Amino acid sequence: MVTRILKIHPNDNVLVALQNLAKGETIIHDGNEYILQDDIQAKHKFFMQDMNAGDPIMMYGVLVGKAQHFIPKGGLMDTENTKHASDPYEFRPYHYEWHAPDVSKFEGRTFNGYIRNDGRVGTANYWLFIPTVFCENRNLDVIREALHNELGYAVTDKYKSYAHHLVEAYKNGESLTDANTSSLGQANPVANRVFKNVDGIKFLNHQGGCGGTRQDAAVLSKLLAAYADHPNVAGVTVLSLGCQNLQVQDFMNDLKHRSPNFDKPLFIFEQQQSQSEEQLVKEAIRKTFIGLTEINKIERQPAPLSKLVLGVKCGGSDGFSGISANPAVGYTSDLLVALGGTVLLAEFPELCGAEQQLIDRTKDETAARKFIQLMTAYNQAAENVGSGFFMNPSPGNIKDGLITDAIKSTGAAKKGGTSPVEDVLDYTEPATKPGLNLVCTPGNDVEATTGKAASGATLILFTTGLGTPTGNPVCPTIKVATNNALTKRMGDIIDINCGPVIEGEKTIEQMGEDILEYCIRAASGEVIPKAVLLNQDDFIPWKRGVSL
Structure with missing residues (x-):
């Protein structure tokens, strides 16, 4: 018989509906009867006792709210009769004993990851593009379109084909129905890759790096450094405008602080020091491509689950x-x-x-x-x-x-x-x-x-x-x-x-x-x-x- 309700913790005073329950139904739980005062939709709760204003509502064994007015036994919990409440908390000496689960099934198991020089192990092997400021987002978009399509990482080809179908139908005076939607194929992000050991080229477009507060720029710099240092990242290309709050040197300082022995390929381009947008983009693509040939030599190896x-x-x-x-x-x-x-x-x-x-x-x-x-x-x-x-x-x-x-x-x-x-x-x-x-x-x-x-x-x-x-x-x-x-x-x-x-x-x-x-x-x-x-x-x- 399928269970229709659940009491999560012995100290709870609400029951959870696992199925839709109708008003007037009699629900029996642990020998007690509950006549539902409302329709109870699956996932919602009803009360196990009459509740008065201010009464604590317990779920998962802790305080989760307080009743706002009288609620009859079997009544639905909703935003009108229940308001948020939680217990205060403090540090107190406490000896916590943990009973670890049986892991014999997994002992000695490994996964095939990318082992980095610092001993960490990635689950993927990515090249990462980082803009120090939002002004470079457009250049990242141009590079993404160029590299994703040519290197086999694009997943939008089926939609481009569909858009092409609509254009042709329009030109030919045909009906613009959705009839061919079901024929869209699934993108295969692996089969057509040029670099078999590079799982993707990723881009961190964002809206920061200038304006805002200096604190915003400082936090963003630490965040971008953390991503450059991530074990799933094998190489990095940084694009900077030049005059923004988040200077390249700030990023480099944070990266050095986080990873003193950082040794991944790292290319930095500053647009205000380039002769043109075209030169910037072409050089970023060329050097990144060379970097991709290097990180493609890294192969997955067995590593412990730890x-x-x-x-x-x-x-x-x-x-x-x-x-x-x-x-x-x-x-x-x-x-x-x-x-x-x-x-x-x-x-x-x-x-x-x-x-x-x-x-x-x-x-x-x-x-x-x-x-x-x-x-x-x-x-x-x-x-x-x-x-x-x-x-x-x-x-x-x-x-x-x-x-x-x-x-x-x-x-x-x-x-x-x-x-x-x-x-x-x-x-x-x-x-x-x-x-x-x-x-x-x-x-x-x-x-x-x-x-x-x-x-x-x-x-x-x-x-x-x-x-x-x-x-x-x-x-x-x-x-x-x-x-x-x-x-x-x-x-x-x-x-x-x-x-x-x-x-x-x-x-x-x-x-x-x-x-x-x-x-x-x-x-x-x-x-x-x-x-x-x-x-x-x-x-x-x-x-x-x-x-x-």
């Missing part, structure tokens, strides 16, 4: 995120940590309500206090402009059952598993300690993935219940769906389906092992995530202002 750095992210979340995909990814995280690998959990606005649990799991007092300081300052900055972490849930989140930020956040924190927190990193700081690391980023999908890659993630697991195409230029991003319906509807962007957890067909542990198996294949280049296939190279630097 060399993987896994970023975990959620976006377009729904009411199933915290009970299927996120805990499954969390189990994957625990497996990797137990194998000696590194996991990066970020999105600080989406850890609201889970702070005390994470503080208690942090091994080092200094790191714990750093987490408290970053969280407190971030939320205060948001409140200073009339916002706050409580405003994080989007309309789509709320529509699909994430009524408060604490509900969203406590479910989101499940991606980090249960292992101890080894370190806490501010934005762009590199992960240097194996195990679970907390990384300060916004919750915004692209700002968060941009930040995870800057801290060294070589793969990102991205869970979604509503569907999002987000990717990253240098870090393969794997989409994990919370439910079967999404996988069926948006299969062109989904890589892994956790719907079997909701249907009772797989356990969290089984799903977590499946996800790790996929990660090993993706890290080895044996399977290409959909975001990579689509060249979904999203990159948004965080200006350190308020962004939830």
